[in-house]
Amino acid sequence: MARIFARPRALTDKAFHYCPGCTHGIIHRVVAQVIDELGIRENTIGVCPVGCAVFAYDYFNVDMIQAAHGRAPAVATGVKRVLPDRVVFTYQGDGDLGAIGTAEIVHAAARGENITVIFVNNAIYGMTGGQMAPTTLLGQKTTTTPQGRDARVAGYPLRVAEMMSTVEGASYVARVAVHNPANVVRAKHAVKKAFQVQLAGRGFALVEVLSTCPTNWGLSPVEALQWLQDHMLPVYPLGEFKVPPEMTGGET
Amino acid sequence: MKVMMKGNEAIGEGAIRAGCRFFFGYPITPQSELPHYLAWRLPEVGGVYLQAESEVAAINMVYGAASAGARVMTSSSSPGISLMQEGISYLAGAELPCVIVNIMRGGPGLGNIAPAQSDYFQATRGGGHGDYRHIVLAPSSVQEIIDLMGLAFDLADRYRNPVMVVGDGILGQMMEPVELKEEEPPVPPAKPWATTGMRGRGHPNIINSLYIVPEELEAVNRRLAVKYARMEEDEQRWDAYRVDDAAVVVVAYGTMARIARAAVDMARARGVATGLIRPITLWPFPRRAFAHISPGVLCFLVVEMSAGQMVDDVRLAVNGARPVHFYGRTGGVVPTVREVAEAITRVAGGEAGGQDLCSAAGAHG
Numbered sequence: 077m078a079r080i081f082a083r084p085r086a087l088t089d090k091a092f093h094y095c096p097g098c099t100h101g102i103i104h105r106v107v108a109q110v111i112d113e114l115g116i117r118e119n120t121i122g123v124c125p126v127g128c129a130v131f132a133y134d135y136f137n138v139d140m141i142q143a144a145h146g147r148a149p150a151v152a153t154g155v156k157r158v159l160p161d162r163v164v165f166t167y168q169g170d171g172d173l174g175a176i177g178t179a180e181i182v183h184a185a186a187r188g189e190n191i192t193v194i195f196v197n198n199a200i201y202g203m204t205g206g207q208m209a210p211t212t213l214l215g216q217k218t219t220t221t222p223q224g225r226d227a228r229v230a231g232y233p234l235r236v237a238e239m240m241s242t243v244e245g246a247s248y249v250a251r252v253a254v255h256n257p258a259n260v261v262r263a264k265h266a267v268k269k270a271f272q273v274q275l276a277g278r279g280f281a282l283v284e285v286l287s288t289c290p291t292n293w294g295l296s297p298v299e300a301l302q303w304l305q306d307h308m309l310p311v312y313p314l315g316e317f318k319v320p321p322e323m324t325g326g327e328t
Numbered sequence: 329m330k331v332m333m334k335g336n337e338a339i340g341e342g343a344i345r346a347g348c349r350f351f352f353g354y355p356i357t358p359q360s361e362l363p364h365y366l367a368w369r370l371p372e373v374g375g376v377y378l379q380a381e382s383e384v385a386a387i388n389m390v391y392g393a394a395s396a397g398a399r400v401m402t403s404s405s406s407p408g409i410s411l412m413q414e415g416i417s418y419l420a421g422a423e424l425p426c427v428i429v430n431i432m433r434g435g436p437g438l439g440n441i442a443p444a445q446s447d448y449f450q451a452t453r454g455g456g457h458g459d460y461r462h463i464v465l466a467p468s469s470v471q472e473i474i475d476l477m478g479l480a481f482d483l484a485d486r487y488r489n490p491v492m493v494v495g496d497g498i499l500g501q502m503m504e505p506v507e508l509k510e511e512e513p514p515v516p517p518a519k520p521w522a523t524t525g526m527r528g529r530g531h532p533n534i535i536n537s538l539y540i541v542p543e544e545l546e547a548v549n550r551r552l553a554v555k556y557a558r559m560e561e562d563e564q565r566w567d568a569y570r571v572d573d574a575a576v577v578v579v580a581y582g583t584m585a586r587i588a589r590a591a592v593d594m595a596r597a598r599g600v601a602t603g604l605i606r607p608i609t610l611w612p613f614p615r616r617a618f619a620h621i622s623p624g625v626l627c628f629l630v631v632e633m634s635a636g637q638m639v640d641d642v643r644l645a646v647n648g649a650r651p652v653h654f655y656g657r658t659g660g661v662v663p664t665v666r667e668v669a670e671a672i673t674r675v676a677g678g679e680a681g682g683q684d685l686c687s688a689a690g691a692h693g
Contacts (some may be wrong), residue, residue: 138532157393
């Protein structure tokens with residue numbers, strides 16, 4: 077019997093610690109599948125964040141580095157400058173990349189660092205207990221915005237993909253979601269492009285992935301998928317914001 | 329080959345001769361000649377000079393380059409070194425070798441850019457969080473900078489640990505003749521732990537300082553403590569000058585030691601038998617230099633360009649066997665030879681160290 081479905085080789089056998097219904101697992105799998113398909117597993121170094129994905133080094137079956145909160149793009153820069161022929165990616169959440177690490181991500185892009193960034197946006201801090209993230213929606217209740225995010229007090233959600241697409245050194249910028257199978261397929265195409273951009277030496281690539289946090293959103297896994305569609309997509313529109321000229325067209 | 333070099337340039341040349349090919353840093357005075365030098369010199373030898381967006385980013389680029397197995401360094405001055413402390417803690421926790429240069433300036437806060445030694449506590453006590461230590465080297469001449477940069481990279485690799493080199497604006501900006509030996513570049517040790525991609529290895533390497541289970545972290549802390557104890561045992565370095573018959577032993581490091589050495593000669597010319605102990609490693613502190621105090625030693629005088637920091641380590645090393653006096657100027661004020669010689673005369677006569685900030689407050693001497 078033909079084997080048509082298997083665990084990607086770029087994932088270890090370790091069971092994810094993620095909460096039920098959290099889409100980090102899907103995103104890990106998408107990244108691992110792309111690494112397998114591009115045949116780069118033994119040539120890749122990943123940098124994990126501080127946040128829910130802090131243990132990503134237990135899950136990706138490639139060389140991994142655990143970075144200080146927000147500093148993954150700087151760490152990846154150091155690795156890539158020493159080993160320009162290897163594939164380097166970061167995997168970061170919205171607090172890590174969009175708050176404490178804003179300077180590092182903007183300047184890694186400005187330098188056109190030839191790295192791939194997977195940016196997981198679930199509009200909340202998961203690991204520390206559901207606090208407001210830079211990407212928390214207006215009106216969204218969190219443990220630090222118990223009445224809902226009020227712009228007069230807590231400002232506005234940060235649209236990272238749009239912001240990053242204005243940086244000249246950024247080569248590929250896209251936003252995808254993983255709340256249903258069709259979007260998971262599109263997410264995989266975007267992640268693959270983001271690695272192909274690096275392999276082609278075209279510089280900085282970032283894929284923002286809209287993700288769920290049922291635990292801290294206070295919703296069931298199914299409700300969370302619906303909430304992402306109903307509330308996040310209007311604020312965070314999907315699509316490619318920047319594509320290298322020779323890569324335009326094709327499936328996304 | 330003998331050439332005239334500025335101290336800051338010698339740091340760069342010493343690093344290159346030690347096989348360092350990667351530098352990440354952020355502009356700050358008074359270490360600017362170092363990045364200026366490396367910005368042209370590193371590309372010349374096939375290396376990378378990269379200006380980071382902040383000291384925070386710079387130290388994390390060092391973390392990445394060290395993870396990839398490179399000999400790598402950064403450099404800054406006091407406020408910038410403060411910003412790097414989290415990264416230094418991570419480097420120590422993940423056991424990554426690198427060299428960090430601090431050309432110290434006056435503080436606290438923005439302070440000023442004048443020479444100071446007021447980052448001694450930060451350097452030797454671990455300015456970042458957690459139970460960690462790193463070797464601190466304190467050259468006092470441009471030639472010694474060249475020599476110690478090679479040692480710094482070797483020690484970093486030997487112990488898989490950050491090594492700090494401290495100086496100040498005087499040492500960084502003065503020119504002195506240095507002997508540049510024609511040597512083959514050293515071959516750094518193999519780094520089978522580095523994250524370079526797992527091809528040919530069969531298993532992934534992981535660079536990490538996270539141990540979520542307390543017993544596991546305690547085991548790591550214990551293993552690190554053994555490593556630090558080995559450094560304390562094996563890496564104490566100091567220089568002694570005219571101490572054999574000394575009644576007063578001055579203790580000073582770096583730029584201050586040069587002034588103190590001249591003051592020792594001046595005091596001797598005035599009839600006070602004086603000597604100098606110059607710590608070359610600030611951590612581990614060279615306690616062994618104080619292990620056997622001659623009967624003729626009356627007292628110690630610690631001289632620093634700070635309000636009194638290394639004096640604590642001297643007191644620990646002397647452990648009450650003799651009085652330990654202090655004389656210091658701070659805020660970027662550099663004591664003159666005459667001032668120090670007068671302080672020597674005072675302590676030789678049984679008085680306190682002098683009119684310094686600390687003795688005025690009753691804290692020292």
